[in-house]
Amino acid sequence: MNELLTTSEMSRADALAIEAGVAGEALMENAGRAVAAATLALGRGAEVVVLCGPGNNGGDGFVAARHLACAGRRVRVALLGGRDRLKGDAALMASRWEGPIETLQPDCLKGAGVVVDAVFGAGLSKPIEGAAAAVVAAVNAMTVPVVAVDVPSGVDGTTGEVRGAAVRAARTVTFFRLKPGHLLMPGRSLCGDLRLADIGIPGVVLDTIRPSIRANGPQLWRQHFPAPQADGHKYDRGHAVVVSGGPWNTGAARLAAGAALRIGAGLVTVASPTAALPVNAAHLTGVMLTEAEGLDGLAAALQDSRRNAVLLGPAAGVGEETAARALVALAAARPVVLDADALTSFAEDPPRLFEAIGADAGRPVLLTPHEGEFRRLFPDIAEAAPGRPERARRAAARSGAVVILKGADTVVAAPDGRVAINADAPPWLATAGSGDVLGGMALGLLAQGMAGFEAASAAVWLHGAAANRIGRGLIAEDLPEALPAILADL
Numbered sequence: 001m002n003e004l005l006t007t008s009e010m011s012r013a014d015a016l017a018i019e020a021g022v023a024g025e026a027l028m029e030n031a032g033r034a035v036a037a038a039t040l041a042l043g044r045g046a047e048v049v050v051l052c053g054p055g056n057n058g059g060d061g062f063v064a065a066r067h068l069a070c071a072g073r074r075v076r077v078a079l080l081g082g083r084d085r086l087k088g089d090a091a092l093m094a095s096r097w098e099g100p101i102e103t104l105q106p107d108c109l110k111g112a113g114v115v116v117d118a119v120f121g122a123g124l125s126k127p128i129e130g131a132a133a134a135v136v137a138a139v140n141a142m143t144v145p146v147v148a149v150d151v152p153s154g155v156d157g158t159t160g161e162v163r164g165a166a167v168r169a170a171r172t173v174t175f176f177r178l179k180p181g182h183l184l185m186p187g188r189s190l191c192g193d194l195r196l197a198d199i200g201i202p203g204v205v206l207d208t209i210r211p212s213i214r215a216n217g218p219q220l221w222r223q224h225f226p227a228p229q230a231d232g233h234k235y236d237r238g239h240a241v242v243v244s245g246g247p248w249n250t251g252a253a254r255l256a257a258g259a260a261l262r263i264g265a266g267l268v269t270v271a272s273p274t275a276a277l278p279v280n281a282a283h284l285t286g287v288m289l290t291e292a293e294g295l296d297g298l299a300a301a302l303q304d305s306r307r308n309a310v311l312l313g314p315a316a317g318v319g320e321e322t323a324a325r326a327l328v329a330l331a332a333a334r335p336v337v338l339d340a341d342a343l344t345s346f347a348e349d350p351p352r353l354f355e356a357i358g359a360d361a362g363r364p365v366l367l368t369p370h371e372g373e374f375r376r377l378f379p380d381i382a383e384a385a386p387g388r389p390e391r392a393r394r395a396a397a398r399s400g401a402v403v404i405l406k407g408a409d410t411v412v413a414a415p416d417g418r419v420a421i422n423a424d425a426p427p428w429l430a431t432a433g434s435g436d437v438l439g440g441m442a443l444g445l446l447a448q449g450m451a452g453f454e455a456a457s458a459a460v461w462l463h464g465a466a467a468n469r470i471g472r473g474l475i476a477e478d479l480p481e482a483l484p485a486i487l488a489d490l
């Protein structure tokens, strides 16, 4: 159930269900009935105004209006555009509505105690403007609950972006499977409480559609998650290396190293420039320390093949020195996580990074940009690609790396096209050092032999779960500490 369907995949699901013998009319009837059921509990008997658009989303609205009226609610219906524009099932459902049909405009909201938003759904094809935009503004100025059908009108179901204007719903009822836009920002924040209704589309249609985007959660990677063996040794659980910055910039590496250890790496070493050794030594206990001065020092530290995964970038400093160190790490034939300054250091020449990644395509490389770092490495993709999943996917395909595009709706994409969207990170996770911990968690999983996409997705989800467990007041140091309880629940 964690598959997410883009709006075009969703209309394919409808079409395949109909081909398989399910009546389109039945799908719409079930959809509208589910909306009515989700609306009945709201507004304590107050009048419901159902706003219908010219497509099948509006058709669902007519069905919901009929069921609400049958249940004894006072219902009024307003339609965008002439009734003669309605086609197919939507026209059929409008004909089964026995009450009057008003013209959609802000005035029809007068007296409403609950609003059903059935103006646009998966078929939104351009920005909302004119009368529809005026109604959206009027709905958002009201304090009554709004139930959105499929998506809040104006939210793009595939990207989560607002096109022109969008309704702010208290509840959204969608069908068969969620869409990316329900989890991506700002769509997610406009949906309110999300409900998923079964409308009779058989699950086997997914075998044909093969959706590539999923909601991130343990189902996606639990089978790959490293499980320590009873007779195992710490050396079986990998040896992660975190490269430290200079003497004034060591904290980020230690945060990452602590996270790698907590998530189960057998051994973790901070590889430190000579001048930073005393600072690191003064703060490390379970994490080990080794000297790695300059490029040769790093190469020497990585010669030990038991050191099987490397993280570089946190507080590394932007410039040629960091770029060259990243190339040393990438040349050492093992999984690499590149974060923060290690990404920005390639802003002048991104292909130089991608070539080094491509030189050994067999091992996983993770890039963990936030939006600004992403823009520096992939300016054209940031400009042109529609929505964050597509941006991350194109970047992964170009770079050959798993891309973790960080944000309130972190997206993980693999070079083979798989995408995971994380939807439950709380706002207080955006705090100093939080990204360093995420990099360390991913590193710790790679060191234990987890595959790149799964390690990235698991790290992102666990990072969010840890933050939810801690709650407000969280600082980055708390995140690794919260892991044991979450790992126990897995």
Ligand SMILES: NC(=O)C1=CN([C@@H]2O[C@H](COP(=O)(O)OP(=O)(O)OC[C@H]3O[C@@H](n4cnc5c(N)ncnc54)[C@H](O)[C@@H]3O)[C@@H](O)[C@H]2O)[C@@H](O)CC1
Residues within 6 Å of the ligand: 011, 014, 015, 024, 027, 028, 031, 053, 054, 055, 056, 057, 058, 059, 060, 119, 120, 121, 122, 123, 124, 125, 126, 127, 128, 129, 132, 149, 150, 151, 175, 199
């Ligand atoms: N059999 C099906 O296809 C089913 C579809 N369902 C519903 O159907 C919806 C999709 O239906 P449609 O594909 O007809 O699409 P919509 O009903 O979302 O909208 C399409 C209509 O709106 C117009 N339009 C789009 N954007 C506009 C804008 N910005 N300004 C003005 N007009 C605009 C289009 O020209 C078209 O007439 C789903 O969201 C869902 O609610 C459900 O009934 C389940 C079954």
Ligand SMILES: [K+]
Residues within 6 Å of the ligand: 057, 117, 118, 119, 120, 121, 148, 149, 150, 151, 152, 153
């Ligand atoms: K809608």
